[in-house]
Amino acid sequence: MNSLPLDLLVPPHIKRFQAYIPSKPDEELKKIYRVPRIFRLNNNENLLGPPPAALQAIREFPPPRAAFYPSGDAYRLRCKLAERFGMHPDQFLAGNGANEVIGFVIKAFCRNGDNIVTADKTFAVYEWVAEFSGFEARLAPLVDFGFDEEGMLGKIDAHTKILFLCNPNNPTGSMWNRERLRRFLERIRGRQIVVVDEAYAEFVEDPGYPDGMALIREYPNLLIFRTFSKMFALAGLRIGYLAGSKEVVDIVRRTCVAYSVNSLAQVAALAALEESREHVARTREFVRQGKVFLKKEIAALGLPYVLGEGNFMMIKMPMNDALAYRKLMTRGVMVRSMTAFRFPDWIRITISHREAQEALVEALGKMLTALGPGIEEAG
Amino acid sequence: MERADARRSVLLQTYAAEVFLPVVRAFVENTAIALGLGENEANGLTLAAKEVFIHLCRAVLKNGERVEIRCSNGSYYVQADFIFPFSPGLELHAFNLNTAASAAEDAGLQETGLVLASRSADRFMITRLEGKELKLTLLKEKAYPPFEESPLALPKPMDEFSVRPPNPEELKLFAHLVKACYRDQALPEVFNYPGKLVDMAGGANYDAAIAVGPAGEIGGGTFWHRSGKRSVEFFGPYLFNQNAGSPIGAALLESCIGAIIKTDAVVLLNRFARAEFAREHFEFLGGVSVYTREGKPGRREAWFRLLHEDLGSLAWVHPEIEDFLREQYERLVLPREIRRVTDEGEQHPRHSVLSATIDRSHASATLRPMWFGTDFAENLGRHLKLLSQEEILNVFFFLDAGKSWQAAFTPGLIENRFKPCMIFPCWGAGDVAVFQFQGAVQ
Numbered sequence: 132m133n134s135l136p137l138d139l140l141v142p143p144h145i146k147r148f149q150a151y152i153p154s155k156p157d158e159e160l161k162k163i164y165r166v167p168r169i170f171r172l173n174n175n176e177n178l179l180g181p182p183p184a185a186l187q188a189i190r191e192f193p194p195p196r197a198a199f200y201p202s203g204d205a206y207r208l209r210c211k212l213a214e215r216f217g218m219h220p221d222q223f224l225a226g227n228g229a230n231e232v233i234g235f236v237i238k239a240f241c242r243n244g245d246n247i248v249t250a251d252k253t254f255a256v257y258e259w260v261a262e263f264s265g266f267e268a269r270l271a272p273l274v275d276f277g278f279d280e281e282g283m284l285g286k287i288d289a290h291t292k293i294l295f296l297c298n299p300n301n302p303t304g305s306m307w308n309r310e311r312l313r314r315f316l317e318r319i320r321g322r323q324i325v326v327v328d329e330a331y332a333e334f335v336e337d338p339g340y341p342d343g344m345a346l347i348r349e350y351p352n353l354l355i356f357r358t359f360s361k362m363f364a365l366a367g368l369r370i371g372y373l374a375g376s377k378e379v380v381d382i383v384r385r386t387c388v389a390y391s392v393n394s395l396a397q398v399a400a401l402a403a404l405e406e407s408r409e410h411v412a413r414t415r416e417f418v419r420q421g422k423v424f425l426k427k428e429i430a431a432l433g434l435p436y437v438l439g440e441g442n443f444m445m446i447k448m449p450m451n452d453a454l455a456y457r458k459l460m461t462r463g464v465m466v467r468s469m470t471a472f473r474f475p476d477w478i479r480i481t482i483s484h485r486e487a488q489e490a491l492v493e494a495l496g497k498m499l500t501a502l503g504p505g506i507e508e509a510g
Numbered sequence: 511m512e513r514a515d516a517r518r519s520v521l522l523q524t525y526a527a528e529v530f531l532p533v534v535r536a537f538v539e540n541t542a543i544a545l546g547l548g549e550n551e552a553n554g555l556t557l558a559a560k561e562v563f564i565h566l567c568r569a570v571l572k573n574g575e576r577v578e579i580r581c582s583n584g585s586y587y588v589q590a591d592f593i594f595p596f597s598p599g600l601e602l603h604a605f606n607l608n609t610a611a612s613a614a615e616d617a618g619l620q621e622t623g624l625v626l627a628s629r630s631a632d633r634f635m636i637t638r639l640e641g642k643e644l645k646l647t648l649l650k651e652k653a654y655p656p657f658e659e660s661p662l663a664l665p666k667p668m669d670e671f672s673v674r675p676p677n678p679e680e681l682k683l684f685a686h687l688v689k690a691c692y693r694d695q696a697l698p699e700v701f702n703y704p705g706k707l708v709d710m711a712g713g714a715n716y717d718a719a720i721a722v723g724p725a726g727e728i729g730g731g732t733f734w735h736r737s738g739k740r741s742v743e744f745f746g747p748y749l750f751n752q753n754a755g756s757p758i759g760a761a762l763l764e765s766c767i768g769a770i771i772k773t774d775a776v777v778l779l780n781r782f783a784r785a786e787f788a789r790e791h792f793e794f795l796g797g798v799s800v801y802t803r804e805g806k807p808g809r810r811e812a813w814f815r816l817l818h819e820d821l822g823s824l825a826w827v828h829p830e831i832e833d834f835l836r837e838q839y840e841r842l843v844l845p846r847e848i849r850r851v852t853d854e855g856e857q858h859p860r861h862s863v864l865s866a867t868i869d870r871s872h873a874s875a876t877l878r879p880m881w882f883g884t885d886f887a888e889n890l891g892r893h894l895k896l897l898s899q900e901e902i903l904n905v906f907f908f909l910d911a912g913k914s915w916q917a918a919f920t921p922g923l924i925e926n927r928f929k930p931c932m933i934f935p936c937w938g939a940g941d942v943a944v945f946q947f948q949g950a951v952q
Contacts, residue, residue, distance in 0.1 A: 147774075148772065148774075149773055149774040149775075152818065152821065154819065154821060155821050155822070159822075163821070163822035163845040163847070164822075164845050165845075251768060258772070259772070262772065449790065450790070450793075451791055451792060451793065451815040451816075453815055453816035453818065453819065453820065454793055454815070454816075456819050456820070457819075457820055457844065458843050460845070461843060467819075468819050470767055470771060470815075470817055471771055471817070471818065473764065473767060473768045473771060475760075475763060475764055475767050475791070475815075476760075476790075476791065
């Protein structure tokens with residue numbers, strides 16, 4: 132048999148792209164790092180778990196229904212979202228996690244030679260999807276850990292189709308307020324699609340945080356992304372959605388894969404929305420307390436940190452982050468090393484239960500002690 | 511900086527028969543000149559190509575077998591690759607550097623075939639390609655005028671700076687500043703040839719970044735290149751007249767990481783770092799004593815950082831270096847499942863084959879295993895003798911712990927006075943154990 136001519140078959144933008152390698156299952160990691168348990172502080176999950184109503188819906192899901200296709204366009208969920216936000220069901224599209232809707236939007240608006248604009252140090256999937264789809268991702272550097280309006284605008288050219296803004300930004304927690312977002316949208320003047328990814332919106336307590344859904348009425352080029360993975364703790368079921376003006380969502384729907392959101396995810400998400408108020412309040416309190424604890428402990432260790440909106444925190448390490456990751460893993464604490472986010476020597480941690488946070492602080496303390504004096508200055 | 515669109519290459523398909531030798535010579539010589547080599551360098555490459563082709567015709571391939579010769583422009587060098595089929599009947603041991611073209615020429619071993627070819631080229635290597643092909647590579651660098659010292663105004667310490675890729679003139683100035691500010695330190699040889707640095711940065715595998723102040727002054731810089739399928743080598747950062755604790759070094763590293771993080775590179779190696787910078791941002795792999803071409807002793811240290819979270823891997827290890835590897839893995843906190851490889855009486859082929867990469871500018875050779883054979887220890891001894899005659903003062907052997915069959919080379923290495931000195935994590939299919947020849951320099 133002739134050898135596969137991959138060199139000819141694979142386009143250059145795929146050849147130079149590196150596949151994302153997710154972490155191994157806990158059982159494997161425990162063996163590899165020889166630890167009895169692992170605290171996962173790497174994925175910004177909500178450690179309180181899903182709202183009780185969603186848990187109930189999952190428990191009550193009739194197994195025989197697995198034999199049937201789900202609602203192909205998450206009909207009931209879209210109706211519920213429309214009711215909640217005072218919009219039309221056709222203004223929503225559900226996806227297999229918000230990651231999937233990123234792909235829908237890029238496919239809907241970009242063609243050969245087009246580009247997207249986003250920040251250099253933000254959720255990486257906008258850049259990845261653009262690049263492996265063959266479109267240029269133009270990256271504006273963050274300024275003071277936040278999205279830079281001028282930098283983003285300066286990257287726009289005649290081929291720019293979409294701007295991605297992560298608000299609040301993962302991993303820095305920085306946020307654009309209502310005025311700033313509105314000013315940005317005014318300056319875009321409807322010439323490009325503006326995506327505001329609000330994956331962490333429900334964690335934000337700042338009263339200046341913009342109501343993205345309401346802005347859609349004024350700015351038909353605005354798309355809002357939301358997810359059930361973070362606040363609603365349904366990450367394992369993979370469900371997210373986008374919202375926008377009817378005419379824009381109608382275009383995006385053309386590239387959307389129907390039936391990609393499974394039945395269990397749809398019923399759990401629906402139930403989560405029924406009971407969101409109490410769950411959000413409980414989670415915010417949990418995150419608030421966790422942040423108070425970590426701020427004090429990390430400052431006491433002499434480590435610089437960045438803590439904004441969202442259920443995560445970034446810590447600057449006095450060593451490279453890949454080493455910090457390995458050392459923490461040997462103590463059963465799993466964090467996100469931030470080189471891949473272009474924050475070398477930083478780690479990101481999820482606000483978690485007290486036991487996990489104490490394990491993190493203890494492990495960091497031991498690592499710093501092992502490094503010896505003078506490390507604080509180096510950090 | 512303007513970058514060449516693609517690596518240009520020209521292809522000749524011919525057959526292993528000496529009647530085609532004039533065709534091969536004319537092809538390599540004319541292509542080398544067309545791709546930018548000067549006449550002397552083109553002659554050197556042509557001579558090397560001639561020796562390789564004769565060697566293939568006489569000692570390796572059956573008469574009339576297909577041979578493909580590809581000459582490519584690598585911006586600062588021209589490379590000639592000989593690609594030919596690997597078949598079961600192939601005389602594999604003929605690929606050893608120490609193999610004469612024919613038995614009758616044994617007496618003049620060092621003057622024949624591949625040795626002569628390696629001498630006329632700047633780099634020479636044999637690799638096994640995916641599928642059933644072998645590639646023999648000759649690389650000849652273009653000639654560049656050497657660095658000439660000129661009076662330079664050093665920049666003032668900078669509070670404000672931005673990091674960006676340099677243009678060619680800035681890159682040359684960067685090279686001059688490095689030579690002026692790091693006079694007493696070991697530097698990559700490329701700084702002796704600023705024009706070469708410009709050509710490198712214009713090629714496919716090299717990139718550079720400089721830190722520029724408000725008036726355009728250069729406060730520091732770095733450059734990096736893809737040194738392997740999964741690896742990038744980082745040089746510097748070099749800072750010019752900046753205060754201790756300046757953030758410029760970290761910003762330059764960040765710029766490099768930003769450029770490579772979405773590629774398939776998994777490890778960043780640094781062999782020319784300032785120790786105080788490396789300690790903070792890299793992990794120490796080890797140091798070796800080396801000799802310059804003139805026989806002057808020096809020391810080389812290697813530092814690394816992984817670009818991704820380490821999810822663990824296997825290491826196939828011969829018991830003779832198990833303790834060494836365990837110690838390295840423990841020190842570097844690398845989670846590895848060590849699997850012992852021992853000889854349990856199974857049969858092996860008689861002849862071993864080694865690939866040699868010779869870098870004459872650093873009087874250095876790196877040997878890698880291609881096939882294991884029971885004659886390995888003797889074969890290695892012959893290589894050492896030959897390399898000594900070639901005035902190669904630094905000999906290294908790379909064993910890939912990700913490939914189980916390579917562990918069998920360990921006893922022969924120890925017998926020939928090689929000692930494991932460090933590992934390069936994730937450098938090959940797995941981690942690469944670096945051995946250095948400890949014998950007396952001839």
